[in-house]
Amino acid sequence: MKRSGKQAPVGIVSTAYCLPPRKMFVRDVFKEEEVELAGAIADQIGIDQVHVFDGKWRYQLALEAARECLSKTGLNATEIDAVVDFSVLPQDYVVPSWCISNSIQHELGAEKAFNLGFGGGGTTNLLTALKFVVSLIRTGRANTALLIATDVAIPGNRVINQDAPLTVLGDGASALIVSKGSRGAEILDIELWSDGRQNDVLCVPGGGLAHPDRLDLYRLRIDAEAYSEASSLLNLKSLTERAAEKAGINLGDVTLFVNPNISSKDRGKFTEAFGFPDDDSFGNNRRRYGHVQGTDFVINLSQIITNGSEGQRNLAAVCSHGWGFSYGAMILNV
Amino acid sequence: MIGIEAEAYFLPETKKRVPEILDEEDIPFGTLAKNIDFRRDVGIEEVHVTEELSSKLALRAVQKAISKAGILGDDVDLIIDFTSIPQDYIGPTWSAAGFIQKEINAHKAICTAVTVGGCSSYHFAMEAACAMISAEENINRALLFAGDRTPNLNKTYYPITVSSDGGSALILKKSCERGVILATDIISVGRLHDVWYVPGLGNRQNDGQGNLEKLLHMHCDMKKFNDGVILINFTMFNRLIERVLKKAGKKKQDIDMFIYPTFSTWDQNYFCKSTGIPREKVYTKKLRERGHVQESDMVINYVDALNEGFIKKGNLVMVLTNGAGFAWTAAIIRH
Numbered sequence: 130m131k132r133s134g135k136q137a138p139v140g141i142v143s144t145a146y147c148l149p150p151r152k153m154f155v156r157d158v159f160k161e162e163e164v165e166l167a168g169a170i171a172d173q174i175g176i177d178q179v180h181v182f183d184g185k186w187r188y189q190l191a192l193e194a195a196r197e198c199l200s201k202t203g204l205n206a207t208e209i210d211a212v213v214d215f216s217v218l219p220q221d222y223v224v225p226s227w228c229i230s231n232s233i234q235h236e237l238g239a240e241k242a243f244n245l246g247f248g249g250g251g252t253t254n255l256l257t258a259l260k261f262v263v264s265l266i267r268t269g270r271a272n273t274a275l276l277i278a279t280d281v282a283i284p285g286n287r288v289i290n291q292d293a294p295l296t297v298l299g300d301g302a303s304a305l306i307v308s309k310g311s312r313g314a315e316i317l318d319i320e321l322w323s324d325g326r327q328n329d330v331l332c333v334p335g336g337g338l339a340h341p342d343r344l345d346l347y348r349l350r351i352d353a354e355a356y357s358e359a360s361s362l363l364n365l366k367s368l369t370e371r372a373a374e375k376a377g378i379n380l381g382d383v384t385l386f387v388n389p390n391i392s393s394k395d396r397g398k399f400t401e402a403f404g405f406p407d408d409d410s411f412g413n414n415r416r417r418y419g420h421v422q423g424t425d426f427v428i429n430l431s432q433i434i435t436n437g438s439e440g441q442r443n444l445a446a447v448c449s450h451g452w453g454f455s456y457g458a459m460i461l462n463v
Numbered sequence: 464m465i466g467i468e469a470e471a472y473f474l475p476e477t478k479k480r481v482p483e484i485l486d487e488e489d490i491p492f493g494t495l496a497k498n499i500d501f502r503r504d505v506g507i508e509e510v511h512v513t514e515e516l517s518s519k520l521a522l523r524a525v526q527k528a529i530s531k532a533g534i535l536g537d538d539v540d541l542i543i544d545f546t547s548i549p550q551d552y553i554g555p556t557w558s559a560a561g562f563i564q565k566e567i568n569a570h571k572a573i574c575t576a577v578t579v580g581g582c583s584s585y586h587f588a589m590e591a592a593c594a595m596i597s598a599e600e601n602i603n604r605a606l607l608f609a610g611d612r613t614p615n616l617n618k619t620y621y622p623i624t625v626s627s628d629g630g631s632a633l634i635l636k637k638s639c640e641r642g643v644i645l646a647t648d649i650i651s652v653g654r655l656h657d658v659w660y661v662p663g664l665g666n667r668q669n670d671g672q673g674n675l676e677k678l679l680h681m682h683c684d685m686k687k688f689n690d691g692v693i694l695i696n697f698t699m700f701n702r703l704i705e706r707v708l709k710k711a712g713k714k715k716q717d718i719d720m721f722i723y724p725t726f727s728t729w730d731q732n733y734f735c736k737s738t739g740i741p742r743e744k745v746y747t748k749k750l751r752e753r754g755h756v757q758e759s760d761m762v763i764n765y766v767d768a769l770n771e772g773f774i775k776k777g778n779l780v781m782v783l784t785n786g787a788g789f790a791w792t793a794a795i796i797r798h
Contacts, residue, residue: 225549
């Protein structure tokens with residue numbers, strides 16, 4: 130992925146996200162799902178409220194994000210060559226038989242785009258989609274791509290791992306436009322790796338062929354026993370070091386580390402593993418929105434882009450452990 | 464240069480007669496359109512069936528492809544699942560790619576799934592793999608696979624076809640001189656995204672009421688299908704063929720064999736008539752005995768055409784299909 134001197138730069142030129150208007154306090158979410166919210170748990174999670182989608186079609190959130198993202202660039206929808214979905218949670222219809230990118234192409238009028246999605250990797254779907262898109266652009270197959278995701282929690286399934294809550298899911302959608310050129314956040318390298326032994330740590334057990342009629346299993350489940358936070362973070366750090374090396378920098382040169390807004394505890398462990406404790410740069414996003422899958426990255430990146438100073442560039446690492454299965458690390462020059 | 468190092472498929476041994484399936488699934492009698500009677504004109508006599516999960520079907524195909532290529536799991540850098548119907552667990556949260564990685568010990572691989580739906584997922588996976596192999600120094604070999612088992616009482620995709628259960632796999636490799644992929648092309652038409660769809664448990668009307676497994680069945684919006692897909696289908700195929708030939712710098716007459724899904728006799732007749740491709744250049748031989756195996760049709764028909772001598776070394780093969788979503792997709796391969 131490292132860009133040689135001859136390769137044209139590729140960057141994220143625009144980001145946007147859309148959160149549904151209704152908000153719910155986390156204490157009410159716990160109450161609704163009949164889970165006890167002890168003080169220690171509340172501190173570990175570090176989420177105050179989440180946004181809740183009450184509409185019928187999840188794709189509408191992504192469409193709004195896509196429209197805003199596009200308007201920021203001044204591009205016309207007909208200039209988009211590919212629409213790529215990186216959603217994680219169940220969609221309007223069952224995936225992989227249906228893909229939101231097709232409806233987004235239609236609604237935007239992105240007539241010449243081809244549409245697909247990447248799945249099965251949790252929040253790392255975003256980095257997989259980005260790696261694909263960068264490859265497309267670098268090999269001359271495309272110039273501009275729109276990435277979109279929409280994630281809405283299954284009703285009654287916001288508190289994840291109810292016995293020992295790990296996070297609280299918020300609803301939302303996001304979009305990014307990736308294009309040739311060094312405007313915005315230039316992508317220097319993306320590294321991915323998977324550990325198939327953990328393939329089912331994150332899944333919705335009911336509603337597929339394994340348990341087609343088990344409504345009780347139609348819930349996002351994280352196998353907390355199989356998931357090892359410590360080894361996952363070590364793997365992620367090692368992958369991020371590899372990405373930094375390929376980008377021609379040291380991990381020490383990176384000043385911004387972006388990870389999903391899972392919990393206060395998760396951020397603490399992440400920063401500790403990476404050697405910069407007490408950094409909760411995106412804590413405000415986590416407290417206000419909860420965990421919105423891959424959209425977390427877009428929310429956090431938007432913050433970095435908005436806060437950036439004209440003419441001043443920073444190196445950022447975007448890191449995803451995909452609950453121990455699918456890992457991704459991206460180095461950006463923002 | 465990227466080529467197909469090996470390809471393989473797996474079909475379960477057990478077969479079921481199509482008339483029995485059509486009766487079980489209450490498929491209507493009578494004329495559908497343009498003098499087509501689905502029961503009479505589908506042209507499929509029996510299909511392969513199993514109770515195994517789709518991930519297991521995929522694994523059997525993958526193991527055959529790996530063995531044919533003479534490689535180990537550790538030689539695989541990228542694994543892409545291109546299954547297009549519901550799997551063991553639902554997507555995009557889960558795909559079988561990680562399961563396959565674990566089973567074949569592909570320790571260093573990246574796993575993902577193209578979640579696009581329809582038979583065209585074969586070409587989307589090929590496009591994704593080719594882009595990443597071309598751009599990345601450390602991605603040299605990609606394993607693409609699919610595993611399909613329809614839910615109970617959902618073998619018939621009226622008015623198109625009757626499905627077999629099965630799996631397929633192909634291995635793409637950098638600098639491989641066999642099965643060189645000369646060009647791929649994709650035309651997406653997103654306004655047809657909900658012609659074929661699976662509602663899923665998220666769209667249930669009443670909690671715990673009725674047959675929940677039915678929510679995993681493939682649904683067809685017949686009006687959109689007739690007014691949307693059928694009207695443009697062969698215009699799109701002709702446009703696609705022209706585009707992919709241009710990309711590869713070839714002419715239609717240069718193509719020695721066309722690999723196309725085995726949907727039905729009536730579809731194949733229309734395809735040949737509308738595109739002007741001679742019937743003998745389209746491999747359709749196994750329609751009667753296995754029907755349609757989703758996106759795996761492209762791999763299965765390629766393997767069979769190869770084994771039966773219809774594709775020879777150096778032949779130009781165009782693999783093309785349409786797929787729910789909707790997309791029209793093609794690849795030109797120099798075998």
